[in-house]
Amino acid sequence: MSCFCSRTRGKDVGFDIGSNQKGSATSFSFRELAAAARGFKEMNLIGEGGFGKVYKGRLSTDQLVAIKQLRLDGESHQGNREFVTEVLMLSLLHHSNLVKLIGYCTHGDQRLLVYEYMPMGSLEQHLFDPNPEKKALSWRTRLKIAVGAARGLKYLHCAANPPVIYRDLKSANILLDNNLNPKLSDFGLAKLGPIGDNTHVSTRVMGTYGYCAPEYAMSGKLTLKSDIYSFGVVLLELITGRKAMDATRRPRDQSLVAWSRPFLSDRRKLSQIVDPRLEGNYPLRCLHNAIAITAMCLQEQPNLRPSIGDIVAALEYLASESVSEVIKRSKALPTTATTIRN
Numbered sequence: 001m002s003c004f005c006s007r008t009r010g011k012d013v014g015f016d017i018g019s020n021q022k023g024s025a026t027s028f029s030f031r032e033l034a035a036a037a038r039g040f041k042e043m044n045l046i047g048e049g050g051f052g053k054v055y056k057g058r059l060s061t062d063q064l065v066a067i068k069q070l071r072l073d074g075e076s077h078q079g080n081r082e083f084v085t086e087v088l089m090l091s092l093l094h095h096s097n098l099v100k101l102i103g104y105c106t107h108g109d110q111r112l113l114v115y116e117y118m119p120m121g122s123l124e125q126h127l128f129d130p131n132p133e134k135k136a137l138s139w140r141t142r143l144k145i146a147v148g149a150a151r152g153l154k155y156l157h158c159a160a161n162p163p164v165i166y167r168d169l170k171s172a173n174i175l176l177d178n179n180l181n182p183k184l185s186d187f188g189l190a191k192l193g194p195i196g197d198n199t200h201v202s203t204r205v206m207g208t209y210g211y212c213a214p215e216y217a218m219s220g221k222l223t224l225k226s227d228i229y230s231f232g233v234v235l236l237e238l239i240t241g242r243k244a245m246d247a248t249r250r251p252r253d254q255s256l257v258a259w260s261r262p263f264l265s266d267r268r269k270l271s272q273i274v275d276p277r278l279e280g281n282y283p284l285r286c287l288h289n290a291i292a293i294t295a296m297c298l299q300e301q302p303n304l305r306p307s308i309g310d311i312v313a314a315l316e317y318l319a320s321e322s323v324s325e326v327i328k329r330s331k332a333l334p335t336t337a338t339t340i341r342n
Helices: 030-036 078-092 123-127 139-159 214-219 224-240 256-264 267-273 284-297 308-341
Strands: 045-049 052-058 064-070 101-107 110-116 174-176 182-184
Touching: 030 052, 030 064, 030 101, 030 110, 045 064, 064 078, 078 101, 078 110, 123 174, 123 224, 139 174, 139 182, 139 224, 139 284, 139 308, 214 224, 224 256, 224 284, 224 308, 256 267, 256 284, 267 284, 284 308
Parallel strands: none
Antiparallel strands: 045 052, 052 064, 064 110, 101 110, 174 182
16 A cells, blocks of 8 residues: 555646645734733643743634744744744645644734644643543554544645645644544644655754654755654654653663664564553554554664555554454453353
8 A cells, every 4th residue: 555645737836735725824913812812821821832832812703722922033033934834834734633723923023823722732741641640541542643643644745745744743743632633733844845856855953852763863854754753753652651752761761762672673572662551451463563563664764664655544454453342342241241140
């Protein structure tokens, strides 16, 4: 199976997203957004990233939103570049697994982005919540999140023309709705992929340490396979319940990928890396296949990593297999209970 990206004759130039185009983002005044976020008070703060803070807000239409107030980095203009990139990308790209951009604000030196509000926060918050009483994500839910994130990435790689390299895929950028459906967010670092005979895009190395593909980190050569490596790291986080980089661990165990390598290459040790909070509640064969997909994504050589189309197909199969396994178990329970009573 391959990721087939259809190209309509006569649309090979420029940026094409097929028939999925929907209206443009709304321009808001700073006063409107300040009122929506209640003056950007600390009590409304719901997140903070490298380029700014995110606040929960309520528009005059009563719609709940997330408002990101970007921090402009002086002479580097990085914050402004991220703002422009994100407005352009999310005004053109529309998919159920991408966060929706509602609007923006350019008032003086203020740069704000308004997104749909994602009530369940980020995947990072659910995987690494220090509260021991909080229920861990089930194996089925983790697979569901992996499938949705992969579908969003497939849209970027295969529906857009030229393809879009996300460049900042990580658990903190995978947001969840009320039903724990995932949406990729934060497109400020996204780049248009190579076109024609070009094999890569050369750019300054950006992204988050622990998720960056080794060849990109070393050379600045960015390809679609750079995103595949990052996706492999996210899969590893879902399986292990460990952070991509964790400074609280001993030095040799801080990098999740480096720590996991010996386990990934030995089938007998695979169960040793699974998140203990799952308490063994996963189909073993499904786990082995999920780890095999993860290992392929984390190949050192980019050309050995699978396409996102292959990953989506494989994960969708595992997710359906996992559901079938749960149904089988639930059907077996009454029989077992009857046997005990008799």
